[in-house]
Amino acid sequence: MSNLLEVRDLHVTFVTPDRTVHAVNGVSFDLKRGETLGILGESGSGKSVTLRSILRLHPEHRTRWSGSIRVEGDEVLDMGPRALGDLRGQRVAMIFQEPATAFDPVFTIGHQIAETVQRHTGKSEADAYRRARELLEMVRIPSPAQRLKAYPHEMSGGMRQRAMIALALSCNPSLLLADEPTTALDATVQIQVLLLIRELQREFDLGVIFVTHDIGVAVEVSDRIGVMYAGKIVELAGVEQMVDAPQHPYSRGLLASTVHDGMRGQRLEAIPGAPPDLGEVPTGCSFAPRCKFVQPACVAKPPDLRPTGQNHLVRCILTEAVAA
Amino acid sequence: MDSVLPVEDRGGPAQPLLLASGLRKHFPVGGGLLGRGRKVVRAVDDLTLSVAKGETLGVVGESGCGKSTVARLLIRLLKPDRGTMVLDGDPVDEPHGITVNELRRQVQMVFQDSYASLNPRLTIAETLAFAPKAHGLPAAEARDRVRDLLAKVGLEPDTYAERYPHELSGGQRQRVNIARALALRPRLVILDEAVSALDKSVEAQVLNMLVDLKTELSLTYLFISHDLNVVQYLSDRVLVMYLGKIVELGPVEAIYGDPQHPYTQALLSARPSMDPRKRTKEAPIQGDPPNPIDPPSGCRFRTRCPFAEDVCARVEPPLADTGRQEVACHMRVAGSGHSKAVA
Numbered sequence: 001m002s003n004l005l006e007v008r009d010l011h012v013t014f015v016t017p018d019r020t021v022h023a024v025n026g027v028s029f030d031l032k033r034g035e036t037l038g039i040l041g042e043s044g045s046g047k048s049v050t051l052r053s054i055l056r057l058h059p060e061h062r063t064r065w066s067g068s069i070r071v072e073g074d075e076v077l078d079m080g081p082r083a084l085g086d087l088r089g090q091r092v093a094m095i096f097q098e099p100a101t102a103f104d105p106v107f108t109i110g111h112q113i114a115e116t117v118q119r120h121t122g123k124s125e126a127d128a129y130r131r132a133r134e135l136l137e138m139v140r141i142p143s144p145a146q147r148l149k150a151y152p153h154e155m156s157g158g159m160r161q162r163a164m165i166a167l168a169l170s171c172n173p174s175l176l177l178a179d180e181p182t183t184a185l186d187a188t189v190q191i192q193v194l195l196l197i198r199e200l201q202r203e204f205d206l207g208v209i210f211v212t213h214d215i216g217v218a219v220e221v222s223d224r225i226g227v228m229y230a231g232k233i234v235e236l237a238g239v240e241q242m243v244d245a246p247q248h249p250y251s252r253g254l255l256a257s258t259v260h261d262g263m264r265g266q267r268l269e270a271i272p273g274a275p276p277d278l279g280e281v282p283t284g285c286s287f288a289p290r291c292k293f294v295q296p297a298c299v300a301k302p303p304d305l306r307p308t309g310q311n312h313l314v315r316c317i318l319t320e321a322v323a324a
Numbered sequence: 325m326d327s328v329l330p331v332e333d334r335g336g337p338a339q340p341l342l343l344a345s346g347l348r349k350h351f352p353v354g355g356g357l358l359g360r361g362r363k364v365v366r367a368v369d370d371l372t373l374s375v376a377k378g379e380t381l382g383v384v385g386e387s388g389c390g391k392s393t394v395a396r397l398l399i400r401l402l403k404p405d406r407g408t409m410v411l412d413g414d415p416v417d418e419p420h421g422i423t424v425n426e427l428r429r430q431v432q433m434v435f436q437d438s439y440a441s442l443n444p445r446l447t448i449a450e451t452l453a454f455a456p457k458a459h460g461l462p463a464a465e466a467r468d469r470v471r472d473l474l475a476k477v478g479l480e481p482d483t484y485a486e487r488y489p490h491e492l493s494g495g496q497r498q499r500v501n502i503a504r505a506l507a508l509r510p511r512l513v514i515l516d517e518a519v520s521a522l523d524k525s526v527e528a529q530v531l532n533m534l535v536d537l538k539t540e541l542s543l544t545y546l547f548i549s550h551d552l553n554v555v556q557y558l559s560d561r562v563l564v565m566y567l568g569k570i571v572e573l574g575p576v577e578a579i580y581g582d583p584q585h586p587y588t589q590a591l592l593s594a595r596p597s598m599d600p601r602k603r604t605k606e607a608p609i610q611g612d613p614p615n616p617i618d619p620p621s622g623c624r625f626r627t628r629c630p631f632a633e634d635v636c637a638r639v640e641p642p643l644a645d646t647g648r649q650e651v652a653c654h655m656r657v658a659g660s661g662h663s664k665a666v667a
Contacts, residue, residue, distance in 0.1 A: 042524065156612040158612040159612065187552065188590055188607070188609050190594065192610065194604075195606070213524065216598055219600050220604060243598065243600055257527070257528035259557045264576070268528040268531055270525060270531075271528070271529075272529070274493050
C-alpha cells in the first residue's frame with residue numbers, strides 16, 4: 001500500500017533580520033491511511049513546526065524550506081496558492097490547542113462549519129447547514145441544532161474542541177493533524193476528546209499525526225511514536241517498543257523523568273541542563289551536552305537515524321552500548 | 325531586624341501550622357443597574373482546612389474548582405467574605421493576632437507564570453534582595469543572602485545574579501521565583517501550579533529541588549496542581565476540590581489507593597494510561613465541569629455523577645469521616661436517604 005504522507009529530509013529555517021532559527025533539521029517519516037503517529041517532544045523541539053509545514057502554515061517570506069512533503073503523492077512544497085487552498089481543509093485538516101482562538105469570535109459555529117463545507121464542496125447554504133448539524137452530532141455535541149447558532153464564547157472548552165474536530169472533518173479529509181488538542185482541557189474532558197479522536201480515526205480510516213508533550217496522551221492514541229529533540233526525530237518506534245524499551249538516551253530520560261504512579265519517595269531521574277539554542281546548525285549530536293553516555297565521536301558529526309530492530313529507528317551511535 | 329530571622333515554631337509539632345475555617349469567597353459578575361440580576365461566582369464556599377507542620381498538602385481539581393482562589397485567600401491576596409485563619413496559634417488580621425503583613429512573611433507563594441511573576445526591570449539579585457531589604461536587612465547582608473539563595477536553588481551566583489529575567493530559561497526563572505519565596509525564611513510555601521508550565525525534563529529537576537529544600541529548610545508546602553501524578557509524587561495528604569467545595573480529603577495513599585468520592589474516582593481514572601496494552605476504553609464521566617456561576621443545588625457534582633439520586637439535589641452532603649479519609653458524598657453517610665448509603 002502506498003503511503004498517505006511521505007516526509008523526506010525536511011529542513012525548516014526561520015530567518016528574520018535579527019536572528020535565524022533552525023527549527024527542523026532533517027525530519028523523515030511516512031504515514032499510512034488509518035495510522036496514528038504520535039510526535040512527542042518538549043517546547044522548541046520542532047514538533048509543531050514539522051506539523052504546520054505539512055499545510056505550509058508558516059509565513060512564506062520568512063521561512064526557508066528544503067526536502068520533500070508528499071501528500072498522496074503530491075509535493076506540498078511545490079504547490080501554488082490554488083492547490084494549497086484545495087489541500088487545506090479538504091485533504092488535510094488540522095486541529096489546534098486553543099479552540100477559542102481557532103474559531104472566529106464574531107460568527108456562529110454553524111456559520112463557520114457551513115462556510116467551509118460550501119467552499120470545498122459547492123453545496124447550497126441549506127445543505128451545508130444540514131451537513132454542519134450532522135457533524136455536530138458525529139462529535140456528540142448535545143442538542144446540535146441549537147449549538148449551530150452558538151458563538152464560540154458560549155461554549156465550554158470541551159464543546160469548542162469537539163466543534164473544531166467537526167469543522168476539521170467537515171470535508172472528509174484523509175489526514176488529520178492534531179497540535180496538542182487536549183492540552184488546554186481538564187482531565188475528565190481530555191480523556192473524552194482523546195477517545196472521540198480515536199473513534200473517528202477508525203470510523204473514517206484517517207491518518208492522524210498527533211503532536212503532544214504528554215507521554216500518557218501519546219500512548220493513548222498512537223500506533224507509533226516519534227520523539228523529537230532539537231529539530232530532529234531521535235527515535236521512532238511502535239508505541240509498545242517505545243514504552244517498554246526506549247533506546248535513545250533522551251527518550252529514556254524523558255520517560256524516566258515523567259512522574260507517574262508508584263514513584264512516590266523515589267528521586268526523579270532528571271535530565272540535566274536545557275535544550276540547545278537552535279540559532280546554529282548543530283555540528284554533532286544535539287543531545288550530547290546533556291547526555292551521560294557522551295563520547296568524542298558524538299560531537300564529531302551528527303548521528304544518523306539507524307534501525308535497531310523491527311520498525312525501530314534510533315539516532316544514536318551508542319545504541320548497542322546504551323541498551324546493554 | 326528580627327523580622328528577617330526565621331520564625332521559631334511556637335505551638336509545638338501537633339498544632340497545625342495553618343488553620344482556615346469557613347473560608348468563603350464569592351465574586352459578583354455582570355449584573356444590571358443597581359445590582360439587579362447580579363450573578364455570583366461561588367469560587368470557594370465554606371472551606372475548612374488545616375495544614376500540619378512539615379507536611380505537603382496537595383490540592384487537586386479542574387479549572388473553576390476554586391483551587392487558586394484558596395491559595396490567594398490563604399495568603400490574603402484576596403480578602404475572604406467570611407471565615408477565619410489561624411497561623412500557629414495566632415489569629416490573622418484580628419485584634420490579638422498577627423497582621424496580614426506578618427502572615428505574608430511566614431507564608432509565601434510561587435505562581436505558574438514564571439515570567440509574569442518577575443519584574444523585568446530588576447536584575448535577579450535586585451529581585452531577591454528586595455524583600456529582605458524592605459524588612460531592614462543591611463545591604464551587605466542582603467547581598468550574602470542573595471548568593472546563598474541562588475546557590476540553594478542551583479543557580480551559580482556569579483553567573484546569574486546580575487542577569488535580567490528575559491535572559492533566563494523558564495526553568496531557571498522558576499528557580500528564581502522559588503528563591504524569592506524563600507528570601508524571608510517563610511514556614512509555609514504555597515506552590516500554585518508552580519511546575520505546570522515547565523517541560524517534563526525540567527519539571528523533574530525542579531521537583532527534586534523542592535523535595536531537597538523542604539528537608540533542608542524544614543518547610544511546609546501547599547502544592548496546588550491539576551497534574552494528579554505530580555501531586556501524588558509530592559504530597560502527604562491530598563485535598564480534592566469540585567466547584568468551590570472539598571469533596572474528599574485524606575492521606576495520599578487513601579485518596580489514590582481507595583478513592584471514595586465518585587468525582588475522585590472519575591478524576592483518577594481519567595488519567596491517560598501509560599500502558600499501550602491497557603488503553604482507556606471509556607471516559608469515566610461525560611460533559612464538562614459546570615459553570616461556577618449558579619452551581620447545582622445539593623451536591624455540586626450530582627449533574628455528572630452516575631449515582632445521583634433525589635437526595636443529592638435536595639441536601640448538601642457533609643464532609644464525613646470514613647476512618648481513613650473525609651468524603652462529602654451521601655453514599656458514605658449512613659441514613660442519608662441515598663439507596664447506596666453505607667449501613
